[in-house]
Amino acid sequence: MASASFKSGPSKRQRLRVLVCDPIKEVGIERLRGAGFKVDVRPKITSEELKAVIQNYDALIVRSRTKVTSTLIERAERLKVIGRAGVGLDNIDVEAAEKRGIAVLNTPEAPADSTAELTIGLILALARGIPSAVDSMKKGKWLKGRLKGWQLKGKTIGLIGLGNVGLRVARLAKAFGMKVLFTKRTPPSPDVLQELEAEFVSLEDLLRRSDIVSLHVPLTDETRGMVGTRELGLMKRGAILVNTSRGAIVDEEALLEALRSGRLGGAALDVYTVEPPRDMRLIQLSNVVCTPHIGAQTEEAQVEASKLIAEKIIQYLLQP
Numbered sequence: 001m002a003s004a005s006f007k008s009g010p011s012k013r014q015r016l017r018v019l020v021c022d023p024i025k026e027v028g029i030e031r032l033r034g035a036g037f038k039v040d041v042r043p044k045i046t047s048e049e050l051k052a053v054i055q056n057y058d059a060l061i062v063r064s065r066t067k068v069t070s071t072l073i074e075r076a077e078r079l080k081v082i083g084r085a086g087v088g089l090d091n092i093d094v095e096a097a098e099k100r101g102i103a104v105l106n107t108p109e110a111p112a113d114s115t116a117e118l119t120i121g122l123i124l125a126l127a128r129g130i131p132s133a134v135d136s137m138k139k140g141k142w143l144k145g146r147l148k149g150w151q152l153k154g155k156t157i158g159l160i161g162l163g164n165v166g167l168r169v170a171r172l173a174k175a176f177g178m179k180v181l182f183t184k185r186t187p188p189s190p191d192v193l194q195e196l197e198a199e200f201v202s203l204e205d206l207l208r209r210s211d212i213v214s215l216h217v218p219l220t221d222e223t224r225g226m227v228g229t230r231e232l233g234l235m236k237r238g239a240i241l242v243n244t245s246r247g248a249i250v251d252e253e254a255l256l257e258a259l260r261s262g263r264l265g266g267a268a269l270d271v272y273t274v275e276p277p278r279d280m281r282l283i284q285l286s287n288v289v290c291t292p293h294i295g296a297q298t299e300e301a302q303v304e305a306s307k308l309i310a311e312k313i314i315q316y317l318l319q320p
Helices: 010-015 026-034 047-056 070-075 094-099 112-128 130-138 164-175 190-196 203-209 229-234 252-260 299-317
Strands: 017-020 038-041 059-062 081-084 103-106 156-160 179-183 212-215 240-243 266-269 288-290
Touching (some): 017 047, 026 038, 081 299, 112 130, 112 164, 112 212, 112 240, 112 266, 112 288, 156 164, 156 203, 164 179, 179 203, 229 252, 252 266
Parallel strands (some): 017 038, 017 059, 059 081, 156 179, 156 212, 212 240, 240 266, 266 288
16 A cells, blocks of 8 residues: 555644554554654553543554444544454444544455465365364374365365455465355456456355355345355255354354254354354364464564554545
8 A cells, every 4th residue: 555645734643643452563553653643552451441531532443352332432522533453343333433424444455365365274174184184193193094185176166255355265266276156246347257267156056056165255234144044055065164254144053053964064264253252062063173263363464454554544634
């Protein structure tokens, strides 16, 4: 992203205050301070402490820990912008912010490569039984004859959503020799179809034809619980479901039943309806590979998210 062009005078910048509520890389904080803002960094601030001081700030930067509720927003008398250093906005009451004229910005482009790579990594781990292989070796066992997996080449992957992450997963899948199907709300451009050699299909068609179904949509009222008993029942027997998006997009009880019954061959999960999960039944299944929401947890993604949210807030607050 190009550097912001600052047209406002120093006096305006010095009056602007930014509160960083969750840990972000120092590069973003330095950029905000370099633009002349007063930046307070309080990565462990509690909700009550935040309510007590929010009226003093023009901008708020959060990640997933801090919940920006309508009650908090009502107290934010001078707040102009909320920045999420990351993708999802489900921890921010966007509607309440919009009613107050407060902009909500995020950085969906920052962790796209990292999350896409994790998606493929989880698929490989499930396909080749890598977690079981590692665990057995560390226990001194040689299970070569029992650990028979399957290859990605020649398989069909169905992507629900083709945004920043989904597009990158599609490119990686194509490199593995996979057939790519995808569905999204709006028709794709011909260039995308040609590049990916992919097929744009309905959700039902995608579920029926895919060996692997991978979710890449944000959590909204429309997508909450969008993959439930009906959708899982449409999938090929033995297919696998991958979710590196948001846990609540999947009905976890329905997924548990589909996995226990053998309807699905497995699941690869990085996200959960409740985080950290309290119900361990899904996670403890032998045909589930799981990680603790680490899609964006790379050094490169965190640096990029910090830089981007700083630039976006600077541009917004100092626009003419």
